[in-house]
Amino acid sequence: MSRPPTVKPPRSEAGRRLNIGAVRSSFAPWNDPDATPLVRFEGVTKRFGDQTAVRDVSLDIYPGEFFALLGPSGCGKTTLMRMLAGFESLDAGRITLAGEDLAGAPPHRRPVNMMFQSYALFPHMTVEQNIAFGLKQDGMDRKAIDARVAEMLALVKLEAFARRKPDQLSGGQKQRVALARAVARKPTMLLLDEPLGALDKKLREETQFELMDLQVQLGMTFLIVTHDQEEAMVMADRIAVMREGEIVQIGRPEEVYESPANRYVAAFLGDVNLFETTVEAIAHPMAHLTATETDAGFYVLDDDCPAAGATVWLAVRPEKMRISLDPPSADVKNVLAGEIWDIGYTGDWTNYIVELPGGTLVRVARANDRRVVERPIDWDDKVWVSFDPDAGVVLTS
Secondary structure (H helix, E strand, O other): OOOOOOOOOOOOHHHHHHHHHHHHHHOOHHHOOOOOOOEEEEEEEEEEOOEEEEEEEEEEEOOOOEEEEEOOOOOOHHHHHHHHHOOOOOOEEEEEEOOEEOOOOOHHHOOEEEEOOOOOOOOOOOHHHHHHHHHHHOOOOHHHHHHHHHHHHHHOOOHHHOOOOHHHOOHHHHHHHHHHHHHHOOOOEEEEEOOOOOOOHHHHHHHHHHHHHHHHHHOOEEEEEEOOHHHHHHHOOEEEEEEOOEEEEEEOHHHHHHOOOOHHHHHHOOOOEEEEEEEEEEEOOEEEEEEOOOOOEEEEEOOOOOOOOOEEEEEEOHHHOEEEOOOOOOOOOOEEEEEEEEEEEOOOEEEEEEEOOOOOEEEEEEEOOOOOOOOOOOOOOEEEEEOOOOOEEEEOO
8 A cells, every 4th residue: 555745854953843824724635635544434434233333424634733623532533543544344335545555454554553542561561572562562672663663662751761661661651652652653553442531630640731742743643533622623733523433523633612503513522511502682792592591682793693583592601701899880781690500610611600590500721820728709699791782692503
């Protein structure tokens, strides 16, 4: 199988540091009608008995892309990856890589490598032996293997741990060994199945940026499967949000977060307040909505808003809401009065849950941008919540 062109990595450490941001910010081959995808899923379906795990999925992934399949357990994301890797067969459709149909090609004949969540390291082998294993299987000569292993150890910063065995490593170090072994054979594409799930929060956040860095250095295409929304949004160039075997939205992280296609996507990516409303009137550029449960009136931008009388849902992210102990001025739109029901302090943010008349709960997130120990807003306080007309997204489904 021919190897497609890859993104050329920067030549030096200094060049790499300067170019990573530029590479990621300017990378958008999906917007180029002449760009050729590296991988194409065309009408792919997979069934297990009477259960359909993947239903008629079509998807393009481009050379050099860091792509994420995001969704809850059982949504079909891992099955989709396993079909690409050759571990599951297709019941319908086809998958092509660099223009060649993968049908019938066994896993070891596909130019992809998979990094499993469990890392699957050989416990009786040292770090360098684990990295060298696949190279030996490929029949590479000893001198070339030694050079490649040394290159991989330097890449993941584990030179000092080359002679250790897996049980002498931390979780983060094991993850790096598994990553080095996966890329040592220079696959066209690296498949990552929940690769950071076993790491603690701080190490997971650090490793996210290391993976992004490494992907640009290698010029390799990465496909990651994860249920962690933050992980997908930090690392991926694009995200495909999955639900019950289908893709419900594909886009850049900021697109799927700020402009969700429906209530499912809005609720799955981060926190959101959803108000069921009726469109009362449209006077461009504003639409007037009335909330079903609270009778509150909202003013929002009328982009894609249906005609008066339609039922829609208004999605407002907690961080786009303001909260105060004093009522806002009369010219402020979208004001809700309520009482503090609960408070969650996370250090960088304080999350307030406000109970509106009638029992509806609204979540407000406020950045802690000042070093103040005392909370100005406390339990059972009466508060006012407000948001700008451009803060909400109108959803029809």
